[in-house]
Amino acid sequence: MIQIKNLNKSFQLYNQNDTNINVFKNINFRVNKGEVVALTGNSGTGKSTLLKLIYGSYVISKGDVLISDINIRKSSPRDILKLRKNKLGYVSQFLRVVPRVPTIDVVIEPLLEIGCEKKIALKKAQEILERLNIPKNLWNLSPLTFSGGEQQRVNIARGFIHNYPYLLLDEPTASLDQNNKNVVLDLIEKAKLNGSAIIGIFHDETARNKVATREVNLENL
Amino acid sequence: MFRHRLLQRTNQIKFKKRRLIMKQNFLFQASNISKYYGQNVGCKNVSLDINPGEVLGIVGESGSGKSTLLNCIYGNLEVDEGDIFLNDKSKTILNFTKISEPKLRLIQRSDLAFVHQNPRDGLRMNISAGGNIGERLMAIGHRNYGEIRQIAANWLEKVEIDVSRIDDKPSTFSGGMQQRLQIARNLVTRPRLIFMDEPTGGLDVSVQAKILDLLRNLVRELGIAAVIVTHDLAVVRLLADRIIVMQNGNVIEAGLCDQVLDDPQHKYSQLLVSSVLQV
Numbered sequence: 343m344i345q346i347k348n349l350n351k352s353f354q355l356y357n358q359n360d361t362n363i364n365v366f367k368n369i370n371f372r373v374n375k376g377e378v379v380a381l382t383g384n385s386g387t388g389k390s391t392l393l394k395l396i397y398g399s400y401v402i403s404k405g406d407v408l409i410s411d412i413n414i415r416k417s418s419p420r421d422i423l424k425l426r427k428n429k430l431g432y433v434s435q436f437l438r439v440v441p442r443v444p445t446i447d448v449v450i451e452p453l454l455e456i457g458c459e460k461k462i463a464l465k466k467a468q469e470i471l472e473r474l475n476i477p478k479n480l481w482n483l484s485p486l487t488f489s490g491g492e493q494q495r496v497n498i499a500r501g502f503i504h505n506y507p508y509l510l511l512d513e514p515t516a517s518l519d520q521n522n523k524n525v526v527l528d529l530i531e532k533a534k535l536n537g538s539a540i541i542g543i544f545h546d547e548t549a550r551n552k553v554a555t556r557e558v559n560l561e562n563l
Numbered sequence: 564m565f566r567h568r569l570l571q572r573t574n575q576i577k578f579k580k581r582r583l584i585m586k587q588n589f590l591f592q593a594s595n596i597s598k599y600y601g602q603n604v605g606c607k608n609v610s611l612d613i614n615p616g617e618v619l620g621i622v623g624e625s626g627s628g629k630s631t632l633l634n635c636i637y638g639n640l641e642v643d644e645g646d647i648f649l650n651d652k653s654k655t656i657l658n659f660t661k662i663s664e665p666k667l668r669l670i671q672r673s674d675l676a677f678v679h680q681n682p683r684d685g686l687r688m689n690i691s692a693g694g695n696i697g698e699r700l701m702a703i704g705h706r707n708y709g710e711i712r713q714i715a716a717n718w719l720e721k722v723e724i725d726v727s728r729i730d731d732k733p734s735t736f737s738g739g740m741q742q743r744l745q746i747a748r749n750l751v752t753r754p755r756l757i758f759m760d761e762p763t764g765g766l767d768v769s770v771q772a773k774i775l776d777l778l779r780n781l782v783r784e785l786g787i788a789a790v791i792v793t794h795d796l797a798v799v800r801l802l803a804d805r806i807i808v809m810q811n812g813n814v815i816e817a818g819l820c821d822q823v824l825d826d827p828q829h830k831y832s833q834l835l836v837s838s839v840l841q842v
Binding site: 353354355356357394398399400401419420422423438439440441442443454455 | 614617768769772773775776779783800801804805818819821822825826828830833834837
């Protein structure tokens with residue numbers, strides 16, 4: 343279960359005339375096992391910011407984020423890293439990898455991190471890359487040379503290769519064609535049935551309606 | 564008599580404190596390190612700790628005290644204040660400021676390693692590549708020539724240097740090859756903690772990527788912990804778990820790597836992060 347309690351976020355920008363930007367105030371909701379909550383609201387309402395607060399990439403200004411019994415605001419960097427490794431997955435819009443590392447190695451990394459045997463990890467990676475229609479002849483190339491849609495699918499492969507009980511998805515279907523979009527939606531559906539608690543941002547309404555069990559509009563909170 | 568007892572008690576307390584630290588399975592701990600150059604501050608009141616397999620990044624502009632701190636905690640520079648503890652291979656806790664010089668040198672070559680920005684500072688330029696690696700093995704007691712040569716060849720392969728170059732001197736190598744050789748020389752003794760001062764600093768970007776990939780794999784496969792000093796934020800983002808930001812010898816911010824880079828809280832860290840050119 344992911345629980346958001348009275349969450350506030352503001353940015354203090356010291357080098358830009360000490361500007362203080364209030365992103366949102368007093369956000370409250372919870373996501374149970376097997377639920378997909380879609381965050382909605384116009385650009386700039388803080389959807390991505392909220393995901394980053396849950397993931398620990400942004401500092402919580404006030405309030406709490408609880409992931410099962412772990413309080414993100416009170417967790418040490420080591421605790422957060424451990425949580426990310428084992429339980430909390432995040433698919434961002436951007437692919438950040440070491441240049442020149444082959445796609446297949448990028449995809450198996452989350453499994454190697456948790457001590458999975460390389461042979462098994464490779465097999466799983468092949469399965470998911472095939473499913474996401476990444477041509478086999480690209481697997482040994484760095485994803486940094488790929489098209490936007492292909493890079494996004496590599497990111498998705500990384501996010502779904504391990505069965506994270508908690509998943510954060512930042513526009514996972516944004517730059518995909520219909521066929522691949524459906525594959526990704528199937529992956530989300532499967533994770534949902536597996537009991538993962540998922541929070542996602544889906545700009546595409548049909549995609550959202552297909553997988554989301556509930557919507558949380560950040561403008562109305 | 565009374566003084567003697569008092570001394571005994573404080574020693575007991577110290578001993579208890581040490582046992583407490585030991586339980587936490589830490590690898591390395593530096594507490595309240597200060598180093599002054601005359602009137603000038605090298606670094607002031609810096610504390611950090613590292614667990615096995617962790618990568619810590621130290622960032623900041625030139626002159627912020629990054630390298631001073633690194634040299635202090637490695638034992639190259641004598642500290643003016645503070646303590647440095649290492650939980651060594653035999654699970655004994657050593658205090659660098661208390662142990663003898665020869666003991667420290669031995670530790671620096673077995674449990675620890677140091678990769679210099681300029682490979683010429685970390686290599687012996689007038690002996691062969693194989694010799695550079697073998698020398699470290701001999702320093703910790705290896706004697707069988709055939710075996711040493713074999714291990715050296717394996718390591719050249721690991722860092723992607725053609726094994727046929729084993730008898731060539733590093734002066735005939737390119738900068739990137741020299742840096743990879745330096746890494747091999749340092750890792751051959753299986754250190755548990757490696758200190759790196761701008762390891763990709765003087766290299767062109769294609770070689771940088773190769774070394775980053777190499778370091779990441781070695782860290783994961785061998786479970787080595789690392790402290791990396793760099794001014795390149797893209798490098799720390801890819802390598803480090805946690806980072807500390809330094810300015811004028813002080814640590815001004817510390818935390819999770821992506822959190823400090825994506826949502827810096829201190830004025831200076833914000834400036835540092837926002838000054839990076841986008842490619």
